[in-house]
Structure formats: C-alpha cells, structure tokens
Amino acid sequence: MLKENEIMKFLFDVKHPAKGDKNIVELGMVDKVEIDGGKVKVTLAFPKRRDPLADYLIGSVKAAIYRQAPEVTEIEVDTIVREAAQKKQPGLNLGLEEVNNVAHIIGVASGKGGVGKSTVAVNLAVALARLGYKVGLADADVYGPSVPIMTGTEDQMPEAEEKDGKELILPIEKYGVKWMSIGYFAEKGQALIWRGPMACNALKQMILQVHWGELDFLLIDMPPGTGDIHISLVNDIPMEGAVIVTTPQAVALSDVEKGVDMFRNDKINRKIFGLVENMAWFTPEELPENKYYIFGKNGGVEMARHFGIPLLGQIPIVQGIRESGDSGEPAALSSRPDGVAFVNLAKNLVEEIMK
Numbered sequence: 001m002l003k004e005n006e007i008m009k010f011l012f013d014v015k016h017p018a019k020g021d022k023n024i025v026e027l028g029m030v031d032k033v034e035i036d037g038g039k040v041k042v043t044l045a046f047p048k049r050r051d052p053l054a055d056y057l058i059g060s061v062k063a064a065i066y067r068q069a070p071e072v073t074e075i076e077v078d079t080i081v082r083e084a085a086q087k088k089q090p091g092l093n094l095g096l097e098e099v100n101n102v103a104h105i106i107g108v109a110s111g112k113g114g115v116g117k118s119t120v121a122v123n124l125a126v127a128l129a130r131l132g133y134k135v136g137l138a139d140a141d142v143y144g145p146s147v148p149i150m151t152g153t154e155d156q157m158p159e160a161e162e163k164d165g166k167e168l169i170l171p172i173e174k175y176g177v178k179w180m181s182i183g184y185f186a187e188k189g190q191a192l193i194w195r196g197p198m199a200c201n202a203l204k205q206m207i208l209q210v211h212w213g214e215l216d217f218l219l220i221d222m223p224p225g226t227g228d229i230h231i232s233l234v235n236d237i238p239m240e241g242a243v244i245v246t247t248p249q250a251v252a253l254s255d256v257e258k259g260v261d262m263f264r265n266d267k268i269n270r271k272i273f274g275l276v277e278n279m280a281w282f283t284p285e286e287l288p289e290n291k292y293y294i295f296g297k298n299g300g301v302e303m304a305r306h307f308g309i310p311l312l313g314q315i316p317i318v319q320g321i322r323e324s325g326d327s328g329e330p331a332a333l334s335s336r337p338d339g340v341a342f343v344n345l346a347k348n349l350v351e352e353i354m355k
C-alpha cells in the first residue's frame with residue numbers, strides 16, 4: 001500500500017523551472033496528498049491565480065508519480081491559490097525560535113543500543129520535574145521510538161497549532177514533563193510529520209517544530225549509535241552538552257569512547273556532563289539489600305576516570321524499572337531505591353550543569 005509520504009518523496013523530482021530548480025515540496029507548493037486505493041489526488045498551491053507554469057507542473061507531477069509508482073491507476077491534480085505558500089510549509093527552514101526559551105538542551109546518548117538510554121532519559125526527565133524544574137523530552141529515535149510506551153501516552157495524538165503562519169506541534173504533558181516523539185505519529189496523522197524531507201528532517205521537526213514554551217531542561221533521547229545522523233543532529237540543535245549512558249562491562253569502553261567523541265571532537269565541541277552507569281548491579285526484589293555485580297564491579301567508575309568525566313549516577317537492574325517502563329509509569333515516580341537513584345542522578349546532573 002502506497003503512503004502519502006512516499007508520494008511526497010516522488011514529488012521531490014518535480015522541479016520548478018522558474019525557482020532556481022527547487023522542487024515543489026521544498027517550495028511548499030504541495031498542499032495535500034490523498035490516496036484512495038489506486039487513485040492519487042495531489043493538491044498544488046500556487047501563490048497567484050494564473051501561474052504560467054501551472055500546466056507544466058501538473059504534467060510533471062503526474063509523470064513523476066506514474067514513473068515511480070506504476071501501481072497507481074489514476075492521478076488527479078487540483079490547484080488552489082494560497083499567498084506565500086512557502087511560509088505554510090512546515091519542516092523546512094526550521095528555525096530555533098521554539099527552543100529559544102529553553103535554558104539547557106541536553107543530549108542523552110550512548111555508543112550502542114540497548115543500554116537503557118531511553119529508560120534513563122525518561123526517568124531523568126521525571127526526576128528533574130520532581131525536583132521542580134520545567135522539563136521537556138524529545139524522543140529523537142525515529143526508528144524505534146519508545147517514549148510513548150514508557151510514559152503511557154501511546155494513545156495520545158499531539159495537536160497542531162498555528163503561530164505566525166507556522167504549524168507547531170503541541171507536546172503531550174504527563175508527570176509534569178512535556179513529551180514529544182515520532183511514535184505519536186507512526187500510524188495516524190502521518191501527513192503532518194512526514195511532510196517535507198524525510199527522516200533526518202522529521203527528527204529535527206520533533207525538536208524544532210514543537211511548542212515547548214519556557215523550559216529549564218530539554219532532554220534529547222538520541223538514536224542509538226554515533227553515525228552521520230547523530231553528528232548532523234548535534235550540529236543543528238543548540239545542544240549544550242550530553243550525558244552518556246553505559247553498562248559497566250569492560251567491552252563497553254569503546255562504545256563510550258565513540259559516544260564521547262561524538263560531542264568532544266573539534267567540529268562539534270560540546271560538553272560531556274557525565275556518565276550514567278546503568279545496570280550497575282542486580283538487586284532482587286525480595287533481597288533489597290543484596291547487590292550482585294553481574295556485569296562487573298565499578299566498570300562505570302573506571303570509565304568515568306578514564307575519560308576524565310564525572311560519574312553522575314549508578315542505576316541498579318531491578319525488575320521494577322523494566323516493569324514500570326512497560327506499564328508507562330516511570331520508576332522515578334516511586335520512592336523505591338531505584339526511584340531515589342534517578343532523583344540523585346538528576347541532582348548530580350543539575351549540579352554539574354550549574355558549575
């Protein structure tokens with residue numbers, strides 16, 4: 001089944017000859033794409049009533065779709081007149097206005113996946129809110145967004161609002177935190193998000209096209225890994241610095257190094273506020289005093305020393321953390337030892353940032 005965003009992608013091929021060869025998506029001329037079985041309807045917005053190139057562009061739209069999607073049986077192209085169509089197109093010319101009132105933008109990163117980065121990010125956000133700060137969290141993992149489930153907000157759909165001719169997304173508020181994730185748009189309402197260039201831009205939209213308002217902290221749950229997409233993200237978002245999450249194994253050292261390099265290299269040059277050692281030890285529910293160092297003892301302490309960065313916190317492996325992630329009630333809300341561990345982590349991070 002063809003999706004609206006795929007059609008949108010095909011339309012990147014349709015260049016406007018009078019506009020320096022920019023494509024019609026980029027120019028904000030694609031108002032709507034509708035699909036009904038094999039039928040596709042595209043609505044193009046023109047800034048004035050009689051654009052001499054209208055017929056040419058309509059023909060090019062049809063050709064671009066038929067060429068790339070032979071399964072399409074019928075294409076209808078409608079036109080509307082809309083002044084300054086360009087301004088209405090979100091996702092492009094993303095400015096920094098929406099994060100201008102955020103005091104500290106902090107990336108939560110890891111060299112590799114599965115270390116509990118999202119768990120730490122979500123709980124850190126809740127813990128900061130418990131300390132009285134205004135907090136937002138942007139889930140920048142476009143491929144495996146986990147924030148909606150971890151916060152029990154997966155049934156919610158963010159609303160859009162218009163401000164100065166720009167479409168903004170309103171974050172979901174719960175547990176005193178403003179949440180945003182591409183997961184909210186995964187099934188329904190895709191058009192809003194996937195309008196405009198794809199993944200990388202979608203990711204930036206999750207941060208820059210959101211009406212955050214005034215915040216003390218905006219955490220960014222970075223996608224796992226340290227590839228180009230990360231570098232571009234760190235480059236384009238005014239992140240002050242990062243927190244790196246790791247597990248204690250000696251083999252994780254090289255992953256942490258990649259994470260550290262991503263922020264510390266000459267081109268990017270951001271601060272590393274510290275390391276979080278997740279899964280530092282295992283504590284069974286029925287023996288809360290016992291600590292089993294199943295991934296090795298003091299791995300995090302040694303890594304922090306190795307890189308000359310503070311160890312901000314040690315989070316144990318407890319069943320409650322996983323369960324609360326699955327049930328959408330973050331562990332940081334509780335007064336159990338693991339909840340306290342997250343609150344201490346938040347306190348240490350604030351102290352480090354304020355230095």
Ligand SMILES: Nc1ncnc2c1ncn2[C@@H]1O[C@H](COP(=O)(O)OP(=O)(O)OP(=O)(O)O)[C@@H](O)[C@H]1O
Nearest residue numbers: 113114115116117118119224316317318321322325
């Ligand atoms: N300290 C912990 N104790 C118990 N379970 C944990 C702990 N930290 C993470 N988990 C569980 O481990 C799994 C992976 O965690 P999470 O999704 O946070 O990792 P991630 O690094 O964000 O992964 P990805 O790379 O896929 O984004 C989840 O099921 C989570 O509930």
Ligand SMILES: [Mg+2]
Nearest residue numbers: 117118141146
């Ligand atoms: Mg994750």
